[in-house]
Amino acid sequence: MAGPWQQATVVGIRRETPTATTFRLALERPFTHVAGQYVVLRLSAPDGYTAQRDYSISSVPGSPELQITVEHLPGGEVSEFLHEVVEVGDELELRGPIGGHFAWAADGPALGIGGGSGVVPLMSMLRQARATGQEDLFRLVVSVRRPVDLYFAAEITGPRTTVVHTRQEVAGRAAGRLTAADLAPALGPDGPIYVCGTPPFCDTVTELLTGLGAATARIRVERFGPTGT
Amino acid sequence: MLSAVAITRGFTGRGRAARDPRLPPGQYDAGRDWPVLHAESTPRLATDRWTFTIEGLVDRPTSWTWAEIRALPRSRYSGDIHCVTTWSKLAMTFDGVSVDTLLDAAGVRPEARFVVATAHTGYTTNLPLEDVTGGKAWVVWDADGSPLTTEHGGPARLLVPHLYFWKSAKWVSGLRIGAEDEPGFWERNGYHDRGDPWLEQRYQGD
Numbered sequence: 001m002a003g004p005w006q007q008a009t010v011v012g013i014r015r016e017t018p019t020a021t022t023f024r025l026a027l028e029r030p031f032t033h034v035a036g037q038y039v040v041l042r043l044s045a046p047d048g049y050t051a052q053r054d055y056s057i058s059s060v061p062g063s064p065e066l067q068i069t070v071e072h073l074p075g076g077e078v079s080e081f082l083h084e085v086v087e088v089g090d091e092l093e094l095r096g097p098i099g100g101h102f103a104w105a106a107d108g109p110a111l112g113i114g115g116g117s118g119v120v121p122l123m124s125m126l127r128q129a130r131a132t133g134q135e136d137l138f139r140l141v142v143s144v145r146r147p148v149d150l151y152f153a154a155e156i157t158g159p160r161t162t163v164v165h166t167r168q169e170v171a172g173r174a175a176g177r178l179t180a181a182d183l184a185p186a187l188g189p190d191g192p193i194y195v196c197g198t199p200p201f202c203d204t205v206t207e208l209l210t211g212l213g214a215a216t217a218r219i220r221v222e223r224f225g226p227t228g229t
Numbered sequence: 230m231l232s233a234v235a236i237t238r239g240f241t242g243r244g245r246a247a248r249d250p251r252l253p254p255g256q257y258d259a260g261r262d263w264p265v266l267h268a269e270s271t272p273r274l275a276t277d278r279w280t281f282t283i284e285g286l287v288d289r290p291t292s293w294t295w296a297e298i299r300a301l302p303r304s305r306y307s308g309d310i311h312c313v314t315t316w317s318k319l320a321m322t323f324d325g326v327s328v329d330t331l332l333d334a335a336g337v338r339p340e341a342r343f344v345v346a347t348a349h350t351g352y353t354t355n356l357p358l359e360d361v362t363g364g365k366a367w368v369v370w371d372a373d374g375s376p377l378t379t380e381h382g383g384p385a386r387l388l389v390p391h392l393y394f395w396k397s398a399k400w401v402s403g404l405r406i407g408a409e410d411e412p413g414f415w416e417r418n419g420y421h422d423r424g425d426p427w428l429e430q431r432y433q434g435d
Binding site: 002007042043044045046048049050051052053054077081085086090091092093095098099100101102199203206210216217219220221222223 | 234235236237238239240241242243248254255257265266267268269270271272314315351380414415417418419431432433434435
C-alpha cells in the first residue's frame with residue numbers, strides 16, 4: 001500500500017558524489033519499508049502546480065529516519081530543486097512505501113547489480129543484510145564511471161561488494177563496461193537478482209546474466225531514467 | 230482520494246504557462262522521448278511463433294497467429310498515452326486491430342465483466358471489460374508508422390490509452406475473460422485496479 005500523502009521534514013543533507021545527495025527525512029507518520037521500495041515525492045507551487053517523482057529509499061528498513069538518495073539530473077525539475085533549493089528544516093510531501101516486485105525481505109540469498117544511481121535501492125538491501133547479521137545473504141556489484149562517482153563510498157565496500165569502473169583503470173582492472181567475468185563470481189546458484197540502472201545498463205546486464213545461465217525468472221529489473229528516479 | 234496539497238517552500242515549477250490541456254494532473258509532456266519501464270527482462274519474440282489467444286467466458290476460445298491477426302481489419306488510434314511514472318506522450322499514432330474485433334470473433338458471454346491481459350513474459354494486468362470494448366482498446370504492432378520495437382512491447386502490445394500505460398501490456402499474449410476482477414502484476418503490488426489518469430488513480434485506495 002502506498003499510504004496517504006504526508007509531510008516529511010528534512011533533518012539532514014549529505015553529498016554522496018558531485019552529482020548525488022542523500023536527504024534524511026523525519027516522517028509525520030513513520031512507516032517501515034521493504035528494502036528496494038521507493039517513495040513518491042510531490043512538490044507544490046503556490047498556484048497549484050505540482051511535480052512528482054519516484055525516489056528509491058536508501059536507508060535500512062526500520063530506521064527511525066527515511067533516507068532517499070537523489071541524482072542531480074541537469075534540467076530535471078524535481079532533482080534540480082532538491083539539490084539547489086532544499087535546506088535542512090524544509091518540509092517535503094511524500095507517500096510510500098511503494099513497490100513489491102523490486103523488494104527483498106532478507107529471507108534468502110540475493111544478488112544486486114547497480115549502475116550509477118541504480119545502487120540506491122540496493123544500498124537499502126546491503127544495509128539490511130548487515131544490520132541483521134546476514135551479510136552472507138547479499139552480494140553487490142556496482143558499476144560507476146570513476147571512484148569519485150561511487151555512492152555511499154565509505155560504507156559500501158566490503159568482501160561481498162564488487163565495484164567496477166567504466167572510465168578509469170583501478171586496481172589493475174582496465175576501464176570498461178561490466179562483463180560476464182565481473183558478474184560470474186557473484187552469481188550464486190539461486191535467489192533473486194535485482195538489476196537497477198538506466199535501460200541500456202539493465203538490458204546489458206540481463207543479457208550477461210542469461211549468457212551465464214541465470215534463469216530469467218530470477219531477474220528483477222528496475223529501470224531508472226529521466227522520468228525522475 | 231484527493232488530499233490537501235501543502236505548498237513546497239521555494240518551488241514555483243517550470244513552463245506551465247504552456248501547460249497542455251491534454252495532460253492529466255501530475256503528468257508532464259515527455260516530448261520526443263519515449264521512456265522504457267518494465268519489471269521483467271526484455272524478451273525476444275519471433276513472430277513465427279507469436280500467438281494471441283482469447284479464452285475464459287467466451288463461446289469460442291480463439292487463437293490467432295501473427296499472420297492471422299494482421300489479416301484482420303485494421304484499426305488506428307491517434308492520441309495521447311499516459312504512464313503512471315508521470316510522463317505522457319501526446320499525439321501518437323498506433324496501428325493494429327481493435328479489441329472489439331477480437332472479442333466479437335470469440336463471442337463474449339453475458340456474465341463476463343472483467344479481463345486479465347497476459348503477456349508472453351508472464352506479466353498480467355486486469356481491466357474491467359467495459360474498458361476494452363466500444364473502441365477503447367487495441368492490439369497494436371505499429372507506433373508512429375514504424376514497427377513497435379521490442380523495448381516498447383513488440384512485436385505487439387495491448388493499447389488501452391485512456392488508462393495508465395501499465396494496463397497496455399507489452400508483449401501481449403492474450404485476454405482471459407472472467408466474471409470476477411483478478412488483480413494483475415502491478416495491481417498485486419499496490420497499483421490501482423482501474424488506473425484512470427484523469428482521476429489520478431495511481432495506487433490502491435486512490
